Amino acid sequence: MSLMKKFILLAAMIIIFLTGNSQNFYDINTINTIEIVFEESNWDYLLDQLYAAGNNERLMGSVTINGLAFDSVGIRYKGNSTYNPNQVKNPFNIKLDYIIDDQKLDGYGTLKLANCYKDPSMIREVLGYEIARNYFPASLANYANVYVNGNHLGLYTSDQDVDKLFMRTNFGGDDGARIKGESEGPTGSVWDYFGQDSASYEAYYKLESDFGWAELIDFLDVLNNDEDNVEEVLNVDRHLWFIAWSNLFVNLDGPINNPQNYYIYKDHNGQMNPIPWDLNECFGGFSMHQTLGNLNTYQLQQMSPYANENASNFPIISNILSNNTYRKMYVAHMKTIIEEFISNGYYETRAEEVQGIIDADVQADNNKFYTYNDFINNLNNTVNGGGPHGGMSVIGITQLMDARADYLLGLADFAAQQPELSQVTITPEEPAPNSEITVTVNSGYADQVFLKFREGYIAPFETMEMFDDGAHNDGAAGDGTFGAVFNLGSAGMQYYFYAENADAGTFLPQRAANEFFSLAVAFSGSLVINEFLADNETIIADQDGEYDDWIEIFNNDSQAINLGGYYLSDDPAAPDAWIFPDTIIEAGGYVVVWADKDEEQEGLHADIKLSKEGEAVILSNANLEVIDMIEFGIQQTDISTGRYENGTGDFIFMTPTFGAENLNGIVGINDSYSNITDINVMPNPFSDKLTVVVDLVEASTVSMHMHSVAGQTIRMEECTYPSGRNSITLDTSSLSKGVWILSVRCNDSVMTRKVVRL
Numbered sequence: 001m002s003l004m005k006k007f008i009l010l011a012a013m014i015i016i017f018l019t020g021n022s023q024n025f026y027d028i029n030t031i032n033t034i035e036i037v038f039e040e041s042n043w044d045y046l047l048d049q050l051y052a053a054g055n056n057e058r059l060m061g062s063v064t065i066n067g068l069a070f071d072s073v074g075i076r077y078k079g080n081s082t083y084n085p086n087q088v089k090n091p092f093n094i095k096l097d098y099i100i101d102d103q104k105l106d107g108y109g110t111l112k113l114a115n116c117y118k119d120p121s122m123i124r125e126v127l128g129y130e131i132a133r134n135y136f137p138a139s140l141a142n143y144a145n146v147y148v149n150g151n152h153l154g155l156y157t158s159d160q161d162v163d164k165l166f167m168r169t170n171f172g173g174d175d176g177a178r179i180k181g182e183s184e185g186p187t188g189s190v191w192d193y194f195g196q197d198s199a200s201y202e203a204y205y206k207l208e209s210d211f212g213w214a215e216l217i218d219f220l221d222v223l224n225n226d227e228d229n230v231e232e233v234l235n236v237d238r239h240l241w242f243i244a245w246s247n248l249f250v251n252l253d254g255p256i257n258n259p260q261n262y263y264i265y266k267d268h269n270g271q272m273n274p275i276p277w278d279l280n281e282c283f284g285g286f287s288m289h290q291t292l293g294n295l296n297t298y299q300l301q302q303m304s305p306y307a308n309e310n311a312s313n314f315p316i317i318s319n320i321l322s323n324n325t326y327r328k329m330y331v332a333h334m335k336t337i338i339e340e341f342i343s344n345g346y347y348e349t350r351a352e353e354v355q356g357i358i359d360a361d362v363q364a365d366n367n368k369f370y371t372y373n374d375f376i377n378n379l380n381n382t383v384n385g386g387g388p389h390g391g392m393s394v395i396g397i398t399q400l401m402d403a404r405a406d407y408l409l410g411l412a413d414f415a416a417q418q419p420e421l422s423q424v425t426i427t428p429e430e431p432a433p434n435s436e437i438t439v440t441v442n443s444g445y446a447d448q449v450f451l452k453f454r455e456g457y458i459a460p461f462e463t464m465e466m467f468d469d470g471a472h473n474d475g476a477a478g479d480g481t482f483g484a485v486f487n488l489g490s491a492g493m494q495y496y497f498y499a500e501n502a503d504a505g506t507f508l509p510q511r512a513a514n515e516f517f518s519l520a521v522a523f524s525g526s527l528v529i530n531e532f533l534a535d536n537e538t539i540i541a542d543q544d545g546e547y548d549d550w551i552e553i554f555n556n557d558s559q560a561i562n563l564g565g566y567y568l569s570d571d572p573a574a575p576d577a578w579i580f581p582d583t584i585i586e587a588g589g590y591v592v593v594w595a596d597k598d599e600e601q602e603g604l605h606a607d608i609k610l611s612k613e614g615e616a617v618i619l620s621n622a623n624l625e626v627i628d629m630i631e632f633g634i635q636q637t638d639i640s641t642g643r644y645e646n647g648t649g650d651f652i653f654m655t656p657t658f659g660a661e662n663l664n665g666i667v668g669i670n671d672s673y674s675n676i677t678d679i680n681v682m683p684n685p686f687s688d689k690l691t692v693v694v695d696l697v698e699a700s701t702v703s704m705h706m707h708s709v710a711g712q713t714i715r716m717e718e719c720t721y722p723s724g725r726n727s728i729t730l731d732t733s734s735l736s737k738g739v740w741i742l743s744v745r746c747n748d749s750v751m752t753r754k755v756v757r758l
Contacts, residue, residue: 028141033145036147036149072099075093078091078092107165114280122368132276179264246276250283255316290308328503347397418504423442424517452495467482529551533639536550555587565579678695680692687733694744701746740756
């Protein structure tokens with residue numbers, strides 16, 4: 001498989017993970033219906049009073065979302081300038097799990113509803129988030145019609161909360177410091193250092209986690225006073241994407257101009273990551289620039305890409321773009337966004353599509369801040385007057401962006417000759433773990449080329465310079481091929497390239513590091529990780545009735561293997577997390593390990609837990625040599641990831657087959673038991689014999705397996721039976737005493753029962 005194909009497959013898998021797990025409620029093509037019911041008839045007055053008190057208290061109510069009812073929900077108004085006690089359509093913060101723990105919708109506990117304030121087009125927020133998500137973490141967003149006590153308040157944007165679920169989905173964990181930029185006024189510095197007293201920062205930041213002042217102050221101290229170590233505390237590439245997007249789309253009510261409407265999160269690597277919020281005034285909807293003044297149409301179109309680079313109270317920009325390499329990277333990122341969304345007209349086409357989705361609902365919104373004609377016209381033209389304050393002018397989206405793209409691409413830094421990168425090769429193509437590899441890439445117009453690489457999806461990228469000197473397996477010196485030779489780790493790598501000359505820089509792939517190439521190592525051996533389930537809600541319980549994560553090992557060999565002394569882990573940096581006791585896996589057999597951090601339970605219960613947001617599973621031999629490994633992304637509830645063909649194929653999403661041969665893909669619920677209508681076991685508990693009654697719709701081959709709590713799988717029966725009720729007696733005299741799981745399989749249908757051997 002070519003490297004480019006590997007990259008395309010990786011990108012496709014990432015898209016599948018994201019859309020499959022979390023986007024149903026935020027599907028842009030779905031306009032949700034949210035019906036709020038309060039017992040109090042003066043609910044609006046009560047919400048106004050709670051807002052005025054300023055302590056984020058909530059009014060209790062019930063909420064029905066697309067016909068699904070939620071009780072004991074906490075509701076409050078939210079927003080700063082978007083809230084007004086004298087307007088009907090105020091923004092909402094709805095906490096579904098306010099009283100009832102784990103009461104969520106598609107995993108979401110808090111819903112944020114914005115009222116399209118100061119946006120005649122009503123698409124700025126949704127379109128802004130959609131474009132941003134191509135380059136750095138940003139919220140999902142769509143629309144909802146909101147009703148209170150039967151009254152239609154109007155059409156709202158529904159924006160994914162930047163909460164722990166967001167962190168787990170985008171950063172692989174949620175235990176880092178999470179801080180919101182939230183100022184007491186619309187002006188002030190952004191990312192300045194005021195000393196070690198946390199009180200000096202309270203006017204600009206609000207902690208969203210239970211801690212964070214020390215982490216914030218340390219970050220700001222390094223950013224302002226130790227420029228050589230900025231990459232230790234800031235994900236610089238992600239930040240460059242963030243400020244490039246913010247400047248390009250003139251999002252002046254965010255941190256490139258105002259100290260508000262964003263979050264920062266400290267990830268596992270100790271790096272802060274910026275996250276946008278409240279985008280209703282992007283695309284030039286807010287025009288007051290702290291340094292440049294109130295910008296007119298021409299000034300918005302031609303706002304400098306380096307605005308605030310010399311402003312000492314904006315270290316968020318000035319302390320980054322003062323670095324010449326970062327500056328070239330910043331320009332390269334902005335050019336990529338222009339090429340992918342603006343110059344080709346895609347953003348306009350997409351804007352028209354989004355307006356088409358909501359057109360009828362906008363017309364039906366009697367509380368919108370602008371007229372329907374304003375909604376139509378603001379895509380291309382300035383809307384003068386109207387709006388929540390009256391007399392305001394809001395620039396048209398295409399009126400801004402078409403002229404802005406022309407202006408930016410005409411600047412010397414944007415017109416400069418960029419290096420070219422192409423023809424990536426890795427030798428050998430399928431390297432073994434811990435082996436030496438050569439990476440080469442062809443480049444023109446480059447003074448320097450760098451390989452950026454890492455092991456693991458949440459590790460930071462390291463930098464290695466590549467050379468065109470004939471000494472790095474790069475061919476002849478000066479032939480335009482740059483090479484690097486180094487030892488690959490045991491987990492493969494993700495990687496991308498950056499090249500620069502005196503005037504410009506470029507990336508391969510262009511969206512790096514949000515997208516990257518992936519290189520897997522070639523493991524050899526008979527034992528493989530065959531299947532795992534990282535979010536087991538209803539599929540199969542262990543002997544104590546607990547629905548825990550599990551990992552299935554398969555033996556491709558013709559001989560049985562003792563797993564005693566082998567290791568299982570979810571962390572490439574700690575492959576010895578859990579050691580197998582003496583456990584025989586038969587030839588062509590399966591062993592299943594519960595990943596539940598509960599080693600006191602009987603059987604194979606490993607001291608690891610799998611994250612449904614994505615991590616790794618590593619199987620190592622007694623010498624801690626990795627013999628199989630998979631790194632995975634976001635998982636779906638009750639859908640496993642397994643090899644197909646069984647034992648040898650690539651990993652795909654599938655219907656779980658605990659301790660049995662893997663299926664080709666996901667079998668629909670209505671089809672899963674289409675041929676087995678029911679099974680019964682008797683007696684239970686049992687001793688030397690167990691009778692299994694299987695009801696079949698049509699004649700079929702039925703196979704039965706017993707799975708011990710120690711992970712052992714024993715084939716009990718395989719035979720073809722006629723349609724109707726079949727009574728099958730199994731000889732169980734060889735089974736050890738204790739709890740077993742019986743699985744009955746027919747074609748692609750699997751049913752399980754817990755049984756006890758006396």
